[in-house]
Amino acid sequence: xxxxxxxxxxxxxxIAVRDISFEVNKGENLILLGTSGCGKTTTLRMLNRxxxxxxxxxxxxxxxxxxxxxxxxxxxxxxxxxQTGLFPHYTVAENIAIVPKLEKWPKEKIAERTRTLMQxxxxxxxxxAHMFPHELSGGQQQRVGIARALAADPPILLMDEPFxxxxxxxxxxxxxxxxxVDELKRKTIVMVTHDVQDAFALASRICLMDKGSIVQLxxxxxxxxxxxxxxxxxxxxxxxx
Amino acid sequence: MNAFFxxxxxxxxxxxxxxxxxxxxxMVSVMIAIVIGVPLGILVARRxxxxxxxxxxxxxxxxxxxxxxxGFMIPLLGIGPQPAIVALFLYALLPIIxxxxxxxxxxxxxxxEAARGLGMSSSQILFKVELPLSMPVLIAGxxxxxxxxxxxxxxxxxxxxxxxxxxxxxxxxLNNTNMILAGAIPAxxxxxxxxxxxxxxxxxxxRKYKLKAGIIGIAAISLLFFxxxxxxxxxxxxxxxxxxxxxxxxxxxxxxxxxxxNIRTVVINDAVMYQAMYEGKxxxxxxxxxxxxxxxxNLVTLEDDRHIFPPYxxxxxxxxxxxxxxxxxxxxxxxxxxxxxxxxxxxxxxxVDFLKKAxxxxxxxxxxxxxxxxxxxxxxxxxxxxxxxxxxxxYILVEMYxxxxxxxxxxxVSSKTGLGGTKICFxxxxxxxxDLYPEYTGTGLLVILQPPAILVSELTKSKDSVYNYVRxxxxxxxxxxxxxxxxxxxxxxxxxRKGTAEELQINSISxxxxxxxxxxKR
Numbered sequence: 001x002x003x004x005x006x007x008x009x010x011x012x013x014x015i016a017v018r019d020i021s022f023e024v025n026k027g028e029n030l031i032l033l034g035t036s037g038c039g040k041t042t043t044l045r046m047l048n049r050x051x052x053x054x055x056x057x058x059x060x061x062x063x064x065x066x067x068x069x070x071x072x073x074x075x076x077x078x079x080x081x082x083q084t085g086l087f088p089h090y091t092v093a094e095n096i097a098i099v100p101k102l103e104k105w106p107k108e109k110i111a112e113r114t115r116t117l118m119q120x121x122x123x124x125x126x127x128x129a130h131m132f133p134h135e136l137s138g139g140q141q142q143r144v145g146i147a148r149a150l151a152a153d154p155p156i157l158l159m160d161e162p163f164x165x166x167x168x169x170x171x172x173x174x175x176x177x178x179x180x181v182d183e184l185k186r187k188t189i190v191m192v193t194h195d196v197q198d199a200f201a202l203a204s205r206i207c208l209m210d211k212g213s214i215v216q217l218x219x220x221x222x223x224x225x226x227x228x229x230x231x232x233x234x235x236x237x238x239x240x241x
Numbered sequence: 242m243n244a245f246f247x248x249x250x251x252x253x254x255x256x257x258x259x260x261x262x263x264x265x266x267x268m269v270s271v272m273i274a275i276v277i278g279v280p281l282g283i284l285v286a287r288r289x290x291x292x293x294x295x296x297x298x299x300x301x302x303x304x305x306x307x308x309x310x311x312g313f314m315i316p317l318l319g320i321g322p323q324p325a326i327v328a329l330f331l332y333a334l335l336p337i338i339x340x341x342x343x344x345x346x347x348x349x350x351x352x353x354e355a356a357r358g359l360g361m362s363s364s365q366i367l368f369k370v371e372l373p374l375s376m377p378v379l380i381a382g383x384x385x386x387x388x389x390x391x392x393x394x395x396x397x398x399x400x401x402x403x404x405x406x407x408x409x410x411x412x413x414x415l416n417n418t419n420m421i422l423a424g425a426i427p428a429x430x431x432x433x434x435x436x437x438x439x440x441x442x443x444x445x446x447x448r449k450y451k452l453k454a455g456i457i458g459i460a461a462i463s464l465l466f467f468x469x470x471x472x473x474x475x476x477x478x479x480x481x482x483x484x485x486x487x488x489x490x491x492x493x494x495x496x497x498x499x500x501x502x503n504i505r506t507v508v509i510n511d512a513v514m515y516q517a518m519y520e521g522k523x524x525x526x527x528x529x530x531x532x533x534x535x536x537x538x539n540l541v542t543l544e545d546d547r548h549i550f551p552p553y554x555x556x557x558x559x560x561x562x563x564x565x566x567x568x569x570x571x572x573x574x575x576x577x578x579x580x581x582x583x584x585x586x587x588x589x590x591x592x593v594d595f596l597k598k599a600x601x602x603x604x605x606x607x608x609x610x611x612x613x614x615x616x617x618x619x620x621x622x623x624x625x626x627x628x629x630x631x632x633x634x635x636y637i638l639v640e641m642y643x644x645x646x647x648x649x650x651x652x653x654v655s656s657k658t659g660l661g662g663t664k665i666c667f668x669x670x671x672x673x674x675x676d677l678y679p680e681y682t683g684t685g686l687l688v689i690l691q692p693p694a695i696l697v698s699e700l701t702k703s704k705d706s707v708y709n710y711v712r713x714x715x716x717x718x719x720x721x722x723x724x725x726x727x728x729x730x731x732x733x734x735x736x737x738r739k740g741t742a743e744e745l746q747i748n749s750i751s752x753x754x755x756x757x758x759x760x761x762k763r
Binding site for chain 2: 048072073075087089099
């Protein structure tokens with residue numbers, strides 16, 4: 001579904017991503033794992049063209065992302081951020097409705113979709129739909145962020161440290177809930193995290209990165225049982241966290 | 242207090258008109274500043290390299306003194322509301338650009354990134370995210386600009402744009418506190434009102450009431466006010482009068498009463514009036530009949546054939562004690578009597594003011610051509626102290642008297658020039674700090690003696706009766722002597738461009754009235 005070939009990115013001569021290639025299959029959860037500054041977020045942001053690659057190709061459903069209009073491309077890819085990026089001047093319902101509105105859905109359909117999504121993500125439509133983001137807890141804000149990314153039912157979801165700003169208990173709770181949301185099970189997900197537990201809890205495959213390159217790409221079991229080097233086994237033990 | 246409310250009541254029509262003009266000037270200029278400043282602010286927020294240059298130039302505008310800025314506008318845009326609006330617009334620009342820039346660059350970067358990630362285009366991000374989120378800061382800038390402009394708009398009265406400044410400057414010129422307050426209080430209230438309304442707007446939920454609808458609404462209101470501004474219709478003659486002249490019974494009020502003069506008028510500052518006249522923006526102005534600018538701008542004064550302007554004949558006023566001590570002074574000072582008429586005085590003023598010659602040089606040249614100049618004698622007999630007010634004409638006269646006294650007597654002279662106004666000169670004379678200074682009959686009558694109004698209007702019908710009255714009263718009340726008048730009459734006068742006056746065959750104020758009547762009927 002997503003094909004990345006020889007992707008390379010440097011900022012003013014500093015190399016951030018060094019010649020990486022991988023594929024993400026339909027319905028798969030690929031976790032980009034690594035320490036901060038390893039290039040995982042840059043890689044993610046190149047997938048929806050928030051950053052343009054220096055060289056290399058990205059194809060989604062066989063189509064080069066550079067051939068698509070960027071706004072159109074991004075509306076077809078859900079995007080969740082660590083700092084939620086919720087619009088502070090929009091209510092919860094309005095935040096969730098952003099992409100459907102850009103896509104000019106009819107009002108009733110948007111309202112119906114918002115209600116369904118909030119319910120699925122453990123939010124109360126009646127109580128919270130008309131609240132503003134700052135009136136919600138961190139965990140609730142992150143749920144709204146995920147609902148917003150899912151609103152127009154995009155086949156692909158990009159998530160940048162979605163649980164990064166949460167305390168450990170909320171983090172575990174929301175991660176477990178996250179696994180239960182049926183809509184998410186159907187999505188092709190690329191998620192960036194530095195947290196080994198996140199990775200093992202959610203990944204179909206893990207792509208461990210260091211200094212802009214891929215160190216090892218495989219299922220959680222492969223990484224645990226056949227680490228390619230010392231870095232991998234030490235990283236999985238949590239020595240870099 | 243009662244007098245103030247009576248004044249308000251008597252002037253209510255004018256007050257309402259001026260307040261509306263004031264609001265229009267402020268709103269229209271701020272609106273133009275928004276239309277230009279907000280996009281500029283957005284541009285510099287996008288291109289930080291431009292920020293220094295744009296904010297810097299807008300800042301320079303802010304530092305130009307308001308009067309100077311208004312003055313610069315006259316050659317470009319003439320007088321009236323247009324140049325005033327341009328000047329006010331330039332003042333409003335900086336706070337609006339700066340706050341737009343600050344507001345937009347202050348929007349949380351993660352929110353912008355989220356908006357991009359969700360697939361919003363740049364213009365959608367601008368209108369749905371950046372502008373709504375920076376609206377409180379942006380409106381704070383508009384608030385600052387508006388409050389500044391309510392204040393600066395009072396100066397618009399200097400260039401005939403109207404507004405509450407007309408009352409303020411008229412009141413200052415006429416020493417009428419009620420008139421000052423009638424302009425100042427509404428201006429202060431307007432500033433507070435605008436500030437309050439905009440503070441409400443700042444808290445307004447911009448998402449609920451569409452941004453675009455709001456902008457269109459405010460633009461429509463401004464246009465409405467713009468249409469209410471006094472427009473300069475062409476064809477008929479336009480008069481520009483100083484705030485002082487507008488309010489005086491021996492000024493515009495007298496012209497209306499005695500000549501039934503019916504001319505379109507604007508209020509304008511003395512400093513820009515002649516320039517505007519020269520540029521053809523005005524056809525008739527009020528001024529003083531010996532002003533050097535009459536010559537430099539090629540104007541003519543209209544004859545006051547019904548004698549409503551009190552005569553201001555200049556003559557030396559001297560202490561009786563000084564005359565007794567040095568009796569030769571009288572004949573010496575009277576050497577100038579009748580020698581200088583209006584046009585000669587105008588010419589002498591012109592040489593000093595515009596040809597930048599020293600008053601002493603101009604004085605000596607004049608005395609030489611008149612055959613009056615004699616080289617100084619010993620100067621050993623004693624000292625005569627001469628005072629003067631701070632203006633060109635008085636400086637020239639004092640130099641002449643100095644040369645005459647030194648040349649015709651054995652006295653020496655010390656001059657105390659620049660003694661401020663009438664009051665300071667007169668007090669110095671009474672208190673024996675100076676021996677003489679040149680004074681004007683009208684000033685002696687209206688400023689020093691201040692007789693009842695009926696007597697004034699009776700006296701001002703002839704120049705001799707004013708002179709005789711002040712001579713008698715000064716001697717009786719203050720023991721001061723008026724010597725013979727020098728000849729010129731530095732009174733109020735109406736002036737026109739020479740070419741226009743000749744073309745329309747207007748020589749006197751009555752001619753002007755007749756011309757206007759004929760043309761108004763048509």
